[in-house]
Amino acid sequence: GAVDKGVDFANYFCTYGFLYHQKEMLCDRVRMDAYFNAIFENKHDFEGKTVLDVGTGSGILAIWCAQAGARKVYAVEATKMAVHASQLVHANKLQDVVQVIEGSMEDITLPEKVDVIISEWMGYFLLRESMLDSVICARNRWLKPNGVMYPSHARMWMAPIRSGLVDQKMSDYEGAMDDWYSFINETKSYYGVDMSVLTRSFTEEQRKYYMQTSIWNNLHPNQIIGTPTIIMEMDCLTTTVDDIRTVRASISSSITEENARFCGFAGWFDVHFRGSSKNPAQSEIELTTAPSYDSGTHWGQQVFLLYPSLNVQQGDDLVIQFSMSRSKDNHRLMEVDLSCEIRQSSSGELLSPFRNNFLH
Amino acid sequence: GAVDKGVDFANYFCTYGFLYHQKEMLCDRVRMDAYFNAIFENKHDFEGKTVLDVGTGSGILAIWCAQAGARKVYAVEATKMAVHASQLVHANKLQDVVQVIEGSMEDITLPEKVDVIISEWMGYFLLRESMLDSVICARNRWLKPNGVMYPSHARMWMAPIRSGLVDQKMSDYEGAMDDWYSFINETKSYYGVDMSVLTRSFTEEQRKYYMQTSIWNNLHPNQIIGTPTIIMEMDCLTTTVDDIRTVRASISSSITEENARFCGFAGWFDVHFRGSSKNPAQSEIELTTAPSYDSGTHWGQQVFLLYPSLNVQQGDDLVIQFSMSRSKDNHRLMEVDLSCEIRQSSSGELLSPFRNNFLH
Ligand SMILES: Nc1ncnc2c1ncn2[C@@H]1O[C@H](CSCC[C@H](N)C(=O)O)[C@@H](O)[C@H]1O
Ligand SMILES: Nc1ncnc2c1ncn2[C@@H]1O[C@H](CSCC[C@H](N)C(=O)O)[C@@H](O)[C@H]1O
Numbered sequence: 001g002a003v004d005k006g007v008d009f010a011n012y013f014c015t016y017g018f019l020y021h022q023k024e025m026l027c028d029r030v031r032m033d034a035y036f037n038a039i040f041e042n043k044h045d046f047e048g049k050t051v052l053d054v055g056t057g058s059g060i061l062a063i064w065c066a067q068a069g070a071r072k073v074y075a076v077e078a079t080k081m082a083v084h085a086s087q088l089v090h091a092n093k094l095q096d097v098v099q100v101i102e103g104s105m106e107d108i109t110l111p112e113k114v115d116v117i118i119s120e121w122m123g124y125f126l127l128r129e130s131m132l133d134s135v136i137c138a139r140n141r142w143l144k145p146n147g148v149m150y151p152s153h154a155r156m157w158m159a160p161i162r163s164g165l166v167d168q169k170m171s172d173y174e175g176a177m178d179d180w181y182s183f184i185n186e187t188k189s190y191y192g193v194d195m196s197v198l199t200r201s202f203t204e205e206q207r208k209y210y211m212q213t214s215i216w217n218n219l220h221p222n223q224i225i226g227t228p229t230i231i232m233e234m235d236c237l238t239t240t241v242d243d244i245r246t247v248r249a250s251i252s253s254s255i256t257e258e259n260a261r262f263c264g265f266a267g268w269f270d271v272h273f274r275g276s277s278k279n280p281a282q283s284e285i286e287l288t289t290a291p292s293y294d295s296g297t298h299w300g301q302q303v304f305l306l307y308p309s310l311n312v313q314q315g316d317d318l319v320i321q322f323s324m325s326r327s328k329d330n331h332r333l334m335e336v337d338l339s340c341e342i343r344q345s346s347s348g349e350l351l352s353p354f355r356n357n358f359l360h
Numbered sequence: 361g362a363v364d365k366g367v368d369f370a371n372y373f374c375t376y377g378f379l380y381h382q383k384e385m386l387c388d389r390v391r392m393d394a395y396f397n398a399i400f401e402n403k404h405d406f407e408g409k410t411v412l413d414v415g416t417g418s419g420i421l422a423i424w425c426a427q428a429g430a431r432k433v434y435a436v437e438a439t440k441m442a443v444h445a446s447q448l449v450h451a452n453k454l455q456d457v458v459q460v461i462e463g464s465m466e467d468i469t470l471p472e473k474v475d476v477i478i479s480e481w482m483g484y485f486l487l488r489e490s491m492l493d494s495v496i497c498a499r500n501r502w503l504k505p506n507g508v509m510y511p512s513h514a515r516m517w518m519a520p521i522r523s524g525l526v527d528q529k530m531s532d533y534e535g536a537m538d539d540w541y542s543f544i545n546e547t548k549s550y551y552g553v554d555m556s557v558l559t560r561s562f563t564e565e566q567r568k569y570y571m572q573t574s575i576w577n578n579l580h581p582n583q584i585i586g587t588p589t590i591i592m593e594m595d596c597l598t599t600t601v602d603d604i605r606t607v608r609a610s611i612s613s614s615i616t617e618e619n620a621r622f623c624g625f626a627g628w629f630d631v632h633f634r635g636s637s638k639n640p641a642q643s644e645i646e647l648t649t650a651p652s653y654d655s656g657t658h659w660g661q662q663v664f665l666l667y668p669s670l671n672v673q674q675g676d677d678l679v680i681q682f683s684m685s686r687s688k689d690n691h692r693l694m695e696v697d698l699s700c701e702i703r704q705s706s707s708g709e710l711l712s713p714f715r716n717n718f719l720h
Contacts, residue, residue: 004366004367006364006366006367007364007366007367007369007370009367010367010370010371011370018565019558019561019562019565020536020562020565020566020569023540023543023562026543026547026555027543032550032551036551058555058558060551060553063553064551064553067552067553084558084561087557087558087561088553088555088557088558090557091554091555091556091557092553092554176380180383183383183386183387187386190392190396191392191396191420191424192427193420193423193424193427193448193452194451194452195386195418195448195451196451197447197448197450197451198379198418198444198447198448201379201444201447202379202380202383205378205379205380206380209380
């Protein structure tokens with residue numbers, strides 16, 4: 001359906017209007033290093049070229065492109081952050097190269113087509129926020145036939161994990177339900193109104209909240225208990241909005257730990273800067289948000305818990321059905337449906353499948 | 361200006377659609393007891409009468425009115441909570457009396473005028489949420505000439521306080537600024553971009569966040585260091601939207617403590633159920649959200665801090681200018697401007713005034 005722009009601003013864009021939030025991204029060293037190196041180790045893509053930065057925020061990527069030698073950079077930003085981007089451009093004396101344009105990418109016009117589109121559009125588990133739509137729209141309208149996308153490729157990953165969150169969320173949920181039952185009793189005895197008819201809806205609401213919402217987490221690599229698998233790969237030069245509107249995957253993963261508690265899945269992404277086939281990168285750069293000992297990102301991983309957790313053995317095979325589509329109420333949020341069968345390596349037996357759906 | 365309904369739903373109504381949030385209000389015993397007693401100790405106002413409940417939420421007030429003998433209760437609710445209100449009405453076998461209507465009060469029509477309007481419309485420090493507008497609109501359209509408002513009167517209060525929040529917020533702010541300066545240095549040295557031009561805007565943003573936002577707090581009564589003063593009183597039968605759009609008051613307060621650290625002001629409200637002058641209540645009920653040892657409410661108090669805090673003596677007089685108006689961006693939030701002069705009782709000297717403005 002059509003998106004109400006006012007609502008989209010209230011729900012989505014508003015946070016990007018704060019320097020505080022831009023700073024969080026600017027302090028993510030893994031993210032910053034990846035874009036910095038992608039630009040400065042591939043200067044040939046920028047020298048004398050025209051660039052479009054979709055969602056420039058503070059203006060950082062546009063400024064780097066200018067510093068790398070771009071002839072002209074169009075830096076488009078929907079929020080009032082555009083004013084700060086423009087201040088920053090002036091303070092760094094790049095106003096002859098970088099032109100900040102305040103407006104939605106979908107609404108504005110550029111005076112020319114560009115050689116490069118750069119954008120940091122990735123949300124949690126890649127697709128949350130649906131900002132890639134705006135990049136695709138920009139690409140279709142403004143990228144020259146032999147133009148390059150920065151980043152050029154993206155992948156979604158998933159792996160089975162162990163996590164204390166499964167007990168924590170379960171006990172939070174149980175605590176909320178205990179509270180509810182005393183509330184029902186008190187409302188009946190003090191105020192003469194029986195509210196027990198609402199128990200089913202309250203249960204559903206609380207399950208959604210505690211058990212059916214994906215959780216941001218920075219996992220330790222040893223929480224991964226099976227082989228990570230790619231759910232989806234895309235070439236940013238060719239992918240369409242239809243390709244990403246729904247993501248479906250049938251994948252498998254083998255348990256790699258001795259005797260582990262299987263609690264659900266973690267999802268993350270990586271992107272690559274490889275240039276294009278006609279114009280490959282001099283130096284390929286990768287930005288990964290996989291669980292890591294020492295180089296976590298602000299994206300962390302998204303955790304999808306399955307209940308109840310259960311013990312698995314090395315060699316057990318998981319057969320996973322994954323599907324993700326946009327929430328009806330808010331196209332920037334996702335609904336994820338996950339189910340998983342376990343084939344035990346010892347007995348060859350197939351355990352009855354787990355299944356859960358999530359708001360992500 | 362005109363209110364965008366979609367945005368208003370995204371910003372305001374959405375939370376009321378959750379049972380969890382309704383339950384928080386239903387668990388507020390001070391609130392519940394006040395409405396319960398107001399209704400059941402004044403049954404004469406309800407027996408055989410028609411009632412309108414503006415913003416029925418879970419339906420609790422409408423159900424009580426029916427149990428108190430109302431002939432007909434119209435229970436209007438803008439959110440999907442209306443579905444649960446209707447379930448509750450049926451479960452309590454009151455569907456012949458209570459008619460739940462899902463819709464905005466401003467948009468719907470009733471088949472008749474009513475004898476009583478009941479509503480729990482009070483936000484933090486009374487007026488936040490601006491829901492009283494909807495009650496006034498309902499009153500003007502649907503209350504019979506001799507009808508009664510529940511509650512019938514409301515007051516806003518303010519008193520000088522001491523509070524550890526003043527140090528805490530100041531040190532949070534300083535921490536945020538320290539972070540900012542290392543961020544500026546790192547961005548310059550690692551990534552070659554000088555962001556110091558944004559320092560002024562970041563400072564302003566952080567000051568707004570930490571020092572110029574009213575704070576929810578459940579104060580201990582001994583944190584009040586001077587005489588509480590009424591800022592505004594209203595008769596719910598006659599007040600208009602113009603009366604409440606801006607609240608201005610020049611008030612004074614005397615320090616009542618020996619030697620106290622003056623940190624700012626707390627604001628709270630009370631409402632009364634007194635019936636009307638033609639039809640006074642049999643039993644007057646008060647609902648107060650003043651600081652209390654043992655009967656706090658979910659409203660708590662709103663704290664407005666002044667910087668720096670300073671020592672005051674018993675007998676010092678505070679002369680306070682207060683003004684509150686609606687935020688331009690969101691009519692349900694308030695902008696508060698507070699200034700305060702201190703006349704020292706010892707020297708008779710007038711200290712130069714404190715002043716701060718707040719988003720509330
Ligand atoms: N359709 C659109 N048009 C313009 N700006 C958009 C947009 N969708 C998202 N944005 C902006 O894109 C930014 C994404 S965050 C990345 C900011 C910056 N490029 C950096 O790397 O630090 C946000 O500031 C957001 O407001
Ligand atoms: N203009 C309007 N029309 C209909 N409902 C409204 C409204 N403004 C606010 N509301 C609803 O009013 C309720 C206020 S909270 C009070 C709920 C209930 N009367 C109780 O006392 O427990 C919310 O559920 C909110 O959604």
